Amino acid sequence: MSQQLPDIDLYQKVVHEQDAQALRHLYQKYEKLIYSFSYKMTQDQEVAEEAIQEVFLKLWKKHAPYDESKGKFSSWLLTMTRNTCLDALRKRNRHETVEYIEKDTLRVTEETPADILEWKEKGSAIQECISALKDEQQNIVQLFYFHGYTQQAISKETDTPLGTIKGRIRLALKHLKACLKGKGGDEE
Amino acid sequence: MTQQCDRVLDYYNGHLNEIEKAAFEKHLSECDDCQEILADLHSLEDTLPYAAEPVEPPEGLEDRVFARIEAEDHPHSAKAAPLRPAKKKRQWMMPSVAALLAVSLFGNAYLFTQLSDDADIVEQATIDQVLQYAELAPSAGDASGTASIIEQGSEKRLVVQASNLTALSQEEVYQVWLLQDGQPERAGTFVIDNEGRGSVIFTLNEEYAERDWDTVAVSLEPDANSETPQGEIVLASEI
Numbered sequence: 369m370s371q372q373l374p375d376i377d378l379y380q381k382v383v384h385e386q387d388a389q390a391l392r393h394l395y396q397k398y399e400k401l402i403y404s405f406s407y408k409m410t411q412d413q414e415v416a417e418e419a420i421q422e423v424f425l426k427l428w429k430k431h432a433p434y435d436e437s438k439g440k441f442s443s444w445l446l447t448m449t450r451n452t453c454l455d456a457l458r459k460r461n462r463h464e465t466v467e468y469i470e471k472d473t474l475r476v477t478e479e480t481p482a483d484i485l486e487w488k489e490k491g492s493a494i495q496e497c498i499s500a501l502k503d504e505q506q507n508i509v510q511l512f513y514f515h516g517y518t519q520q521a522i523s524k525e526t527d528t529p530l531g532t533i534k535g536r537i538r539l540a541l542k543h544l545k546a547c548l549k550g551k552g553g554d555e556e
Numbered sequence: 557m558t559q560q561c562d563r564v565l566d567y568y569n570g571h572l573n574e575i576e577k578a579a580f581e582k583h584l585s586e587c588d589d590c591q592e593i594l595a596d597l598h599s600l601e602d603t604l605p606y607a608a609e610p611v612e613p614p615e616g617l618e619d620r621v622f623a624r625i626e627a628e629d630h631p632h633s634a635k636a637a638p639l640r641p642a643k644k645k646r647q648w649m650m651p652s653v654a655a656l657l658a659v660s661l662f663g664n665a666y667l668f669t670q671l672s673d674d675a676d677i678v679e680q681a682t683i684d685q686v687l688q689y690a691e692l693a694p695s696a697g698d699a700s701g702t703a704s705i706i707e708q709g710s711e712k713r714l715v716v717q718a719s720n721l722t723a724l725s726q727e728e729v730y731q732v733w734l735l736q737d738g739q740p741e742r743a744g745t746f747v748i749d750n751e752g753r754g755s756v757i758f759t760l761n762e763e764y765a766e767r768d769w770d771t772v773a774v775s776l777e778p779d780a781n782s783e784t785p786q787g788e789i790v791l792a793s794e795i
């Protein structure tokens with residue numbers, strides 16, 4: 369892959385010129401991140417694959433227009449991925465109860481792609497900050513943010529009264545923000 | 557803090573239906589507390605996803621993604637045919653609750669059996685405003701249902717629809733109750749079709765419309781005359 373245009377320029381080519389090559393560049397850059405994030409959310413290789421397909425199809429079909437007022441392209445892409453995964457989880461949860469089990473066939477690697485430097489940087493910072501939370505807060509953040517549980521489901525899963533879930537999330541978010549700030553993260 | 561504040565997490569995760577979402581957004585515009593928690597979440601969106609441990613995508617994923625895009629671009633080509641089912645699977649949207657309510661209102665014309673003196677039948681499917689909405693949780697089994705308080709013109713009505721209910725014997729009915737501080741009041745009676753579905757619309761009289769109901773429940777009653785719940789509660793929710 370040769371040195372390529374900035375994300376926003378590639379995106380413009382995709383939507384204005386229907387440039388499939390530009391889409392492929394974006395795909396190649398973000399495949400591993402989007403797939404890994406989708407897998408973290410859905411804990412299911414098949415659903416993660418479906419989600420990444422959906423994300424790039426939406427991009428191609430301009431179902432989710434992006435402009436720079438929405439922040440960084442990568443953040444927007446990740447938010448779209450998360451929403452797509454949540455839709456997939458909702459669809460699946462209507463039919464079955466899901467248990468999150470690590471699959472042994474999964475190929476976990478240590479490598480983050482060289483052209484997404486922030487994955488390594490932000491990844492270790494956020495992981496450290498999450499680990500620094502109390503166990504109960506970590507658990508709730510996992511269920512709420514990464515698995516998209518409803519408040520009701522979190523309450524049931526963690527045996528916590530419904531009314532206290534929000535307070536715990538709020539506290540966990542404050543801790544995460546403060547911790548990241550301490551690490552010189554660029555979040556506002 | 558209001559009851560709406562408790563919806564902020566489900567709002568963020570997209571679990572609210574259109575009606576709940578609209579009601580929450582109205583609340584959000586006036587609630588600093590909810591705005592703050594969402595702002596915190598948004599500020600972390602740029603970082604939290606990077607907590608994902610790197611995983612190798614499965615082999616051939618790129619080809620499959622682009623084959624699907626190709627197929628969507630040329631839906632009439634023969635090549636696209638095998639991908640059609642995948643396209644269909646994409647429709648993850650929840651059916652709109654408004655549509656369900658409309659169906660319920662129409663369906664009511666024949667499912668409707670008997671209401672208390674205060675009630676009457678609504679035949680038009682226009683919904684002016686949904687004031688409250690709740691999904692009813694089963695106390696046992698896999699019954700499900702929804703309850704809404706809607707405002708049509710100057711009147712407020714309680715709309716309940718339920719499915720997967722157990723069949724009734726001769727005199728038995730399902731009775732809807734509105735509760736305030738544990739005190740139940742009758743709020744509509746219905747029987748079910750042979751697929752276990754039923755619905756009822758109950759017009760709230762002036763007194764009922766003013767009251768601050770906290771719970772809606774459906775019980776299985778021996779007949780249509782119970783003044784307080786005699787049988788077991790099958791569905792209930794806070795409202």
